[in-house]
Amino acid sequence: MSKLAKRMEHISESITLATSAKSKKLIAQGIDIIGLGVGEPDFQTADTIKVAAIEAIQNGRASYYTPTAGLPTLRDAVRERTLLDTGLVYSDAEVIVTDGAKNALYNLFQAILNPKDEVLVLAPFWVSYTEQVKLAEGTPVLVNGRPEKDYKITVSELEEKRTNQTKALILNSPSNPTGMIYTREELLEIGNWAVKHKILIISDEIYGKLIYNGHEFISIATLSDEIKRQTILINGVSKTYAMTGWRIGYALGDRDIIKGMIDVASHSTSNPTAASQYAAIEALNGNQEIVETMRLAFEERLNIAYPLLAAIPGFEVIKPQGAFYLFPNVKKAATACGFDSVDAFVDGILEEAHVAVVQGSGFGAKDNFRISYAADLETLKTGIARIHQYVLKKM
Ligand code: PLP
Numbered sequence: 242m243s244k245l246a247k248r249m250e251h252i253s254e255s256i257t258l259a260t261s262a263k264s265k266k267l268i269a270q271g272i273d274i275i276g277l278g279v280g281e282p283d284f285q286t287a288d289t290i291k292v293a294a295i296e297a298i299q300n301g302r303a304s305y306y307t308p309t310a311g312l313p314t315l316r317d318a319v320r321e322r323t324l325l326d327t328g329l330v331y332s333d334a335e336v337i338v339t340d341g342a343k344n345a346l347y348n349l350f351q352a353i354l355n356p357k358d359e360v361l362v363l364a365p366f367w368v369s370y371t372e373q374v375k376l377a378e379g380t381p382v383l384v385n386g387r388p389e390k391d392y393k394i395t396v397s398e399l400e401e402k403r404t405n406q407t408k409a410l411i412l413n414s415p416s417n418p419t420g421m422i423y424t425r426e427e428l429l430e431i432g433n434w435a436v437k438h439k440i441l442i443i444s445d446e447i448y449g450k451l452i453y454n455g456h457e458f459i460s461i462a463t464l465s466d467e468i469k470r471q472t473i474l475i476n477g478v479s480k481t482y483a484m485t486g487w488r489i490g491y492a493l494g495d496r497d498i499i500k501g502m503i504d505v506a507s508h509s510t511s512n513p514t515a516a517s518q519y520a521a522i523e524a525l526n527g528n529q530e531i532v533e534t535m536r537l538a539f540e541e542r543l544n545i546a547y548p549l550l551a552a553i554p555g556f557e558v559i560k561p562q563g564a565f566y567l568f569p570n571v572k573k574a575a576t577a578c579g580f581d582s583v584d585a586f587v588d589g590i591l592e593e594a595h596v597a598v599v600q601g602s603g604f605g606a607k608d609n610f611r612i613s614y615a616a617d618l619e620t621l622k623t624g625i626a627r628i629h630q631y632v633l634k635k636m
Pocket residue numbers: 280340341342343344367413417445447476477478479485488489490
């Protein structure tokens with residue numbers, strides 16, 4: 242009998258975490274690697290947030306299990322922040338706090354999918370969507386975005402992939418990895434189509450606060466009551482408050498689905514770490530200036546990094562509107578440098594130019610790579626300069 246379950250044959254390790262492990266190994270060997278592969282802010286969590294957790298630990302409040310759905314004060318803070326940011330009102334039964342947004346999505350797929358249920362995944366996509374759908378024994382169905390359309394999907398493209406088995410679609414705007422944001426009109430079309438066909442909209446809004454150069458972020462759930470009823474919002478504190486290590490995310494939406502997610506959590510994680518929950522209350526309720534300070538820093542980096550990257554021969558780059566990634570199509574450069582795939586080119590960049598980026602294949606875009614600008618300006622500029630010199634040398 243095989244050691245592993247059959248479903249593990251189709252599950253791959255998170256490519257972003259694998260890249261990070263690979264570059265850490267080279268760093269441990271004393272090699273000066275510039276890491277532009279990671280998906281986490283390089284900033285520290287604010288002191289006010291850290292203090293809230295420390296106090297909860299010291300006065301003993303963090304020593305115990307919390308309710309599975311999260312501390313009532315944190316659920317209130319989530320609802321209040323969502324109201325302030327979007328105008329959307331949710332009741333207490335419509336909220337769950339989870340161990341990061343990743344765990345919110347995991348619980349959601351476990352709660353809603355039957356074997357063979359199909360989930361439309363808009364590609365390029367964040368690496369975990371497809372694997373989580375498969376772990377829940379559902380079938381991810383890719384809908385491929387094209388660079389000439391800023392990698393955004395239209396309703397007719399969704400309609401082409403719709404079947405009787407289509408249960409949900411995952412929308413991630415601003416997108417990881419493309420940084421593109423759907424407009425109000427585009428969202429309204431998608432929302433109305435999903436309502437008409439009773440398809441659940443999973444709206445991953447984790448980068449909703451990281452928007453640059455005057456672009457606007459709209460939460461699809463704000464567009465009509467029908468769309469709101471059919472949408473599960475996914476969000477968290479990781480990216481907005483530089484809190485990736487604390488592992489706090491949340492979901493809002495239909496109370497039966499949220500109840501299902503709570504039941505899944507009650508048999509798996511029990512509750513998110515109590516001290517982290519106290520920290521998240523401070524993050525959501527406290528002074529929001531820290532968010533704007535980080536946003537401005539990311540915007541400056543994007544505006545400096547974008548032209549530098551676009552100037553590399555064979556790189557085709559669309560300027561992102563949000564999140565903290567650039568996603569160049571580097572097929573021409575890879576070929577000109579003698580590589581038969583972008584995956585091999587990315588390995589070459591790591592091993593010879595000593596810069597870690599992530600191959601696009603894991604995001605459903607084999608001609609691209611993802612470079613993160615969650616790094617200080619000097620590091621970012623040096624990293625891009627190394628890639629540029631490497632390409633010129635190899636061509
Ligand atoms: N959704 C997207 C699009 C992401 O990029 C990430 C993290 O990289 C997550 C969700 C998960 O975030 P976390 O689990 O840290 O809250």
